[in-house]
Amino acid sequence: MRDPWNDSELIERFRAQARTALPRAPLNSALCASIAQDRSLSSLLGHAPPNQQMPVLLLAAIHFLLLDEPQHPLAAWYPNLTIEHRAPDDPALAETLAAFVHERSPAVLELLATRSVQTNEVGRCALFVPIFDEIQRTVGPLSHIDIGASAGLTTLISHYSYRYDDGPLLGTSDLVIDCTTRGTRTAPVALPTIRAARGLDATPIAAADPTEARWLTACCWPDQADRFERLTNALEIAQTHPPDVRSGDAVDDLDTMVELTDDDDAHPVITTSWVLNYLEVERQEAFVAAVDRVGRERDVTWVFAESPAQTPALDHAEDLASEHTTALTSTSWRNGQRHVQHFGTAHPHGYWIQWR
Numbered sequence: 001m002r003d004p005w006n007d008s009e010l011i012e013r014f015r016a017q018a019r020t021a022l023p024r025a026p027l028n029s030a031l032c033a034s035i036a037q038d039r040s041l042s043s044l045l046g047h048a049p050p051n052q053q054m055p056v057l058l059l060a061a062i063h064f065l066l067l068d069e070p071q072h073p074l075a076a077w078y079p080n081l082t083i084e085h086r087a088p089d090d091p092a093l094a095e096t097l098a099a100f101v102h103e104r105s106p107a108v109l110e111l112l113a114t115r116s117v118q119t120n121e122v123g124r125c126a127l128f129v130p131i132f133d134e135i136q137r138t139v140g141p142l143s144h145i146d147i148g149a150s151a152g153l154t155t156l157i158s159h160y161s162y163r164y165d166d167g168p169l170l171g172t173s174d175l176v177i178d179c180t181t182r183g184t185r186t187a188p189v190a191l192p193t194i195r196a197a198r199g200l201d202a203t204p205i206a207a208a209d210p211t212e213a214r215w216l217t218a219c220c221w222p223d224q225a226d227r228f229e230r231l232t233n234a235l236e237i238a239q240t241h242p243p244d245v246r247s248g249d250a251v252d253d254l255d256t257m258v259e260l261t262d263d264d265d266a267h268p269v270i271t272t273s274w275v276l277n278y279l280e281v282e283r284q285e286a287f288v289a290a291v292d293r294v295g296r297e298r299d300v301t302w303v304f305a306e307s308p309a310q311t312p313a314l315d316h317a318e319d320l321a322s323e324h325t326t327a328l329t330s331t332s333w334r335n336g337q338r339h340v341q342h343f344g345t346a347h348p349h350g351y352w353i354q355w356r
């Protein structure tokens with residue numbers, strides 16, 4: 001077992017995170033650089049379970065506590081909390097950060113010991129809308145089953161609005177997800193009809209629980225203020241439209257999730273987005289087999305947004321095999337026939353789609 005106070009490896013992790021985050025998340029980088037220089041801070045991470053000792057967990061714990069005290073001087077550095085924020089390389093950051101953490105160390109330790117980094121990326125809904133639109137044209141209304149749904153925010157597709165390139169706004173929600181596209185596919189002109197939407201997750205997050213919701217937002221990097229705002233708005237929508245997310249395993253409980261759609265009078269469409277990379281390759285294979293088993297019995301479609309490099313068991317386009325990208329593919333079963341369609345690649349958070 002790791003000695004929590006022999007933390008040179010932890011320091012190295014903070015240094016490494018400071019380097020990799022620098023180009024796109026300067027505050028995240030500066031916080032990690034400060035922590036790497038202060039053993040009293042870096043050693044805190046040793047209190048997390050060994051498989052959770054990632055710098056972003058400590059950053060999320062600090063962010064979680066700061067969200068409750070947005071007037072604290074430390075908030076002046078957070079772009080999501082202060083519009084005219086202080087520069088990440090402002091030398092006062094180190095001292096302000098250390099004081100904030102030390103004054104709250106029992107709460108920080110509690111969070112490190114009990115929490116894990118969790119995400120739910122609402123922008124990925126923009127990847128599914130055009131594909132749902134195409135599926136719907138042949139099978140009619142859909143019943144959405146999102147596997148690995150986290151807080152279920154990606155089951156609320158119909159509750160957001162979308163704009164593809166300079167096209168019309170689809171939907172009436174104030175939460176607008178903008179997505180740029182490249183390639184020849186035409187953007188949808190209306191939202192797909194989704195009669196029902198359900199999610200399944202190994203550890204669902206209760207979006208309606210304010211503490212859970214705050215932890216989810218705390219895991220969003222403060223440098224990405226637009227993502228943070230989108231997530232906060234989606235969580236607000238989830239208060240009035242609570243997502244239906246059940247607890248269970250992607251492979252073992254897939255059949256049950258599909259059976260739940262029996263009374264929806266709609267075509268079941270399964271989605272996974274950045275989920276199957278959490279499964280061992282054998283379990284990825286088992287998931288593919290589970291979908292195929294369902295498909296041999298009834299018409300069903302599975303749409304995935306997954307990384308080929310991390311999900312080798314999936315049917316990826318040959319030219320994408322082992323690529324570190326987000327591949328968009330569907331497997332459809334119609335009258336016992338299996339058909340795979342590669343749609344293209346996308347930004348992992350849904351900002352763009354490159355159609356094939």
Ligand SMILES: C[S@@+](CC[C@H](N)C(=O)[O-])C[C@H]1O[C@@H](n2cnc3c(N)ncnc32)[C@H](O)[C@@H]1O
Nearest residue numbers: 120121148150201202203249250273274275278
């Ligand atoms: C990175 S999150 C992605 C969440 C959501 N799909 C999205 O795109 O925002 C991965 C989710 O997969 C869930 N997960 C991992 N392994 C799972 C399994 N075997 N069965 C069900 N859910 C699983 C995790 O709990 C986590 O909520």
